[in-house]
Amino acid sequence: MTTTQASGRPDGLALALARLDDFFDVNSPWHQRLWDCGLVLGLRELSDAVEWVEHKTLSPGTLSWLARDLERLQGPDQGAGDKVLRQQLQRVLRSTLKHGNAHHRMLNEIITRLDDGYLNRWELAARDENRPPSPERFARAVGAHLLDAGFSQRFLHHWVKNLQVLSLADLSIEAQKLLGSNLPRTFDVLIPFAAVSNDQHNRDSDSAWRPAKYVNEWIRENQTHIEGRLGGGFEYTVTARDSHMAAEEGREIVDRLKARATYSRKQTHLRDFGVLIVRGRSEPFPLQRPGRGTFVLSLVREQKLYAVQERTRLDNALELAAPMNHGSIATAVSGGWSAVETLLLRGDDESEEGRGVLAADRMAALTACSWPRAELTKLSHAHKPTVPDRLAHQMSVLLGESTNRDRAKLAAEWINSGNSLALARLSDFASEERMRKLLASPSATLGEVKRHMVSAMRRLYRHRNLVMHGGATHLDTLSMTLRTVAPLVGAGLDRIAHAAIVQQSTPVELASRAELHLNLLRSTTEAPLLVDLLE
Template identity: 40%
Template sequence: MASETSANVYDSHVRARMIDFFTLEGVPWPRRLWDVGSLLALQELLEASSWARHRVLSPAAVDWQRHQLLKVIGPDIGLGDRELRAELTSLLGQPLLHPSPAHRRLREVLEHARGGYLGRWATAGAQPEGGRPRPERLARVVAAHLLDLGYDASYLGAWIGQLARRQASVEEVLQGAVTLDAAGPSEFVVLAALTSVPEQEQAERHENWLSGREVVNWLSGNNHSTSGIRVGGGFLYRVSARDPFSAASQVRELVERMVARSSFVRGNRGGIRPASWMWVGGHPDPIPFAVRARGAGVLSLLKEGRLYQVDAELTLIDDALELAAPVSRGAVGPAVAGAWAAIESLLCHPDDPPEGERSGKAAAADRLAAIIACSWPRAELTALARRHQPRTPDALAEKIAARTTSRAKASAVAETLTAGAALVLVDRFLRDADVAAVHRMRRVLAEPKKELAAAVSVLRIAMRRLYRSRNIVLHGGSTQGPVLKAALRVAAPLVGAGLDRITHAGFVERLAPLDLAARAEVGLKLVGGETGLSVVDLLEPRP
């Protein structure tokens, strides 16, 4: 049985949440990372100003982004407490046209902020109990910063997993993060083998080309197994990256560009086909070529038995699901464009105001954020209902067993937590993460309006970031840059969650997406008030 008051609860909370944030497959969307770090957000603002100059983004969109950043940097300890913060606040309080003196100054200030950013958080995390940041906040900041630097989630997951196995303290975790921050990129040699090489004479003229025999020799010389290797050749690249997985990711993108080009070759018979694995010099194991899923799940398709029902009369929701399909595994450009096309098709209306804070298509981002925020407590409480497993059934276990719907089970957990009782969380692999979820839900149940408003703010920023990314892809013709990849990394599971709720409402209630958004927006205003609206029922029809 897990104790929520154990001496190391702070340490275990931070470690558990960082494991959540670095585990890209198998972690449900409510426990994923919902935002990028402050430094990348500031870099994003600089880039957005440049795109506004080229009329890819509107000045209103950039101003909204700037105003939101003013709120974000307030509680960010890593951005200093005197001169640095004052300069940032001053610059974000004025338009940042590109080029302009303010734009150039912000670029310089950003470089000053980078140097000691994690060090400042490490200092705060080492304070005595009561003076430290909330563990949830600390874990999110450190995880986002390391991912934004370019470290691969698999590499970071192995790092924090090792620390968790020996129950490292927060101070050890933070010092390790500072070391990773200071390490800088290294040079890696990456082999990408091809099983199909059309127009091979062109490949052979490339300086990085290896023949099939040379591929096998390289693998043998680097202590990799050659059993079953049947390739037509490959490319050996030298890249600068933070870790082997990140290096492989860079090379994967290069090969995917080759594959895309080969699709335009006349008489193409499958084009260039990469092998199933890539190999990095000095790394002991091959790395899969296939891209890991980004976590955009629409579980209602299974729960409502609709996975194979594609021959009925199609709706906007069916079209949206098809548009958004690339978001989970597709290339960055199609994934961003398709995800936003789905959102816009469902949650925009001709009567949306053309100007103002919620002008144009941005209203769709805000509506989706409201739907996702209203889904969050129910999803977490339902998961906790499954995790409550006392050896001898207690009153809560009996309630959960007796109730037949996920809503009723979630309500039982909410009632227990509101009464101050503890859950019995025995799964040793998920226990610390579940305890962290209990802490989050206690805060939501105690102050639902405040906590949900904070969640909506973060989700709105993520969805509007996706919208800006879509404009950069479609109107700027660019699929490059760390901000675009980070935007998709954050948005994909959230888009899946929003589409899941929209799909459920459409199948079960025949409720239009805009009506569901209206229900969510009203629920956020009324929750915990005179109507008795519970956090479990925010998206439910009123009885």
């Protein structure tokens, strides 16, 4: 439901719905996505990290930093409870957490309480007419909580598209109903194969294997059509909140099946049909998982997508990061982090918090500096007045030789002069509001954005350590880590690739430039233009 104010501009509810639509749309550009997890899952990650510190997979310094970051996250979060509960949480976050000690037990009790009433607290906050939450903050908190609870983006995107609500409080109520009516349940998943050759004994002895006759009957009853002759299939029962997440569980099983097959001397061949089937849904799901949004479009624009003859540091990093889109979770996390470290660390780099933290923070800085131009460029293309105005005329003069930088600069000047863009999509109105806030307070706003980026990049680094040093390939927080950070890594790689191809700048030079320009935003005489933070 679209709601507007008397001025014709969208009201808070409309903007919140638009942002939820952005967060749940798998095709949203990186600068409009969720960059962080919700408070409850973040605290669960902290609780798990306590145990990983005991195993010496994570350092005590990492645990302390994560606790401080979560204290920052809970500050403006209305779902964190009243003053008394917040004080209890703050006391635990500032305590010495060790596996099984009193502080750790208290943390787990607080997590349970926060989770139980989280959305209800946001409903109460939305009913406060004197201090209602901002649409952006409301949408980020509610959206992250639903995704962290185990819903797929596609399921939630369909849900939010069909909502009929009159207020933010109603929206929170509907989110509570969604959680209550879609509890995790079991799904039967079938992975049909044309053949599993060279190792019939192992195949037939596996409890999940189903012969061709059974598979044909299963598919017929499910009203699914598969082209080709069936040789059998593997059937599994998985637990998920919706069929899309059940399919993702199935994809992870296929990843493990194919990995196991490589350990046989017989060169076992698994010839699948490229699909899996979830019982109750006739349309099969593709085995290849949807991309995670790691795009490096500079390679396309500069016609370097297939330029693989040279073995530069950038080429190596792009190869390492390739699994982030379609690879298994463990290879995506380890490869993605390796790409970041390859590009953004030099032999003489030192940091009190460690070299990995240094690489994460450098990637966060240059990605944060990419955000203003990305938002403003998209807005410049969305400006479509019925009668051409001054901005439209300026854009038309640029046509043919304009750059994203030129268009973004004009859009920024227009908004900063107090003008409104002529927009059609609610998502663009929300973007315009974010740019107004940025232009009014550049240093504070980009500082907040950078903190989100730092959280995401350090989370990638932590989970790489858990995968590589702890053998943790099936943590609840791994999928959240990739959902939030994969598009950001793509954005960072895109800027690094552009700088290398067009400006002949190295990644560490670009990161230094980003850090300097972020600091100079506080200057009254030396502050760079927001569209030139990486120039």
